[in-house]
Amino acid sequence: MFLYRHQGVGLQVAFTDRHGGVSDGPWDSLNLGYGNGDDHTRVDTNHEMVVRGFGADPARLVRMSQVHGNDVVVTDGPVTPFPVADGLVTSAADVTLLVRAGDCVPVVLADVAAGVVGVAHAGRAGVVCAVVASTVRTMRRLGAGSIVGWLGPRVCGDCYEVPTRLRAQVAAAVPATWSQTSWGTSAVDVAAGVRAQLEELAVEVVDIADSLGAAVTCTVENDDLFSHRRQGSRSGRLGGLVRLTGHTAP
Ligand SMILES: [Zn+2]
Structure with a gap:
């Protein structure tokens, strides 16, 4: 279920893999995306299983409808329909924020001392429009100072x-993204671009690839x-999750 987990005092972070859910076919099995042809009831079940596996309450899960933009929504609980945004921020304890991706970089951000966490969805378009910077700035408006940012699978x-x-x-906007494939053709390294943007804002980066x-x-x-x-358009989506665990140390 989880490719990566971090459990700190007052904080939980996780990134999912594709195993442990109820979807089949190209979405086998832990697909978290609704817009890719999978059965919505199964996706609902997958979300519930992931949040329970995360040790949290599925009724306190906040999701967003991602559009490769840089709008950020501040929330203290679930919103229906999902807000159209590519960043979510909360200072509420025991609220789980979810970002979904299937090649783009899922980013989780946290300042536990200030009690502010966020998630962002950064693909090629998102790195150009600096969605992670928008999310960091929103967190700082809510009092965040020393932020740690996790870069997930991509x-x-x-x-x-x-x-x-x-x-x-893309490199004209964010030079760190310039890359070439292992077979020598032109490429983009979105995670390198996100890392550069976070470091420019003095965010400490934890890249799970390291x-x-x-x-x-x-x-x-x-x-x-x-x-x-x-896998093509009928592929599943992975998730990045974050939660302030209030007064309870894990
Ligand atoms: Zn690769």
Whole structure:
């Protein structure tokens, strides 16, 4: 169920893999996405299973409808219908924020001391429009200071092939994204761009690729993950989750 977990005092962070849910076919089995052809009842069940596995209350799960933009919503509980946004921020304890991705970078942000957490969805468009910077600024307005940012599973810079002109456009906005594939063609490294944007804002970056290995955290290379690029439009979606656990140390 979980590719990565971090349990600190007052904080839980996790990124999912594709196992342990109830979907089948190309969504086998822990698909968290609604817009990819999977049965919504099964996706609902997958969300409930993930949040329970995360040790949290499914009734306190906050989701968003992601559109590759940079709008950020501050919330203290679930909103229906899901707000259209690519960043969520809360200072409420025991609220679980969920970001979904299937090649884009799911980002989790936290300042436990200030009691502010957030998530962001950063793909190629999201890195250009600086959605993570918008999310960090929103957290700071709520009192966050020393923020840690986790970068989750995504297509790596060795695998994300794009036309040369597109690489140039993205790198013009965020130079750190410039990359080439392992077979020598032009590529974009979205995670490198997100890392640069976070470091520019003095956010301490924890990239799960550094501890797990780039091949394990690359959605194209690791069959235990979902990938739009590897599987096509009927692929599943992975999740990044964060929760302030209030007064209770794990
Ligand atoms: Zn890769």
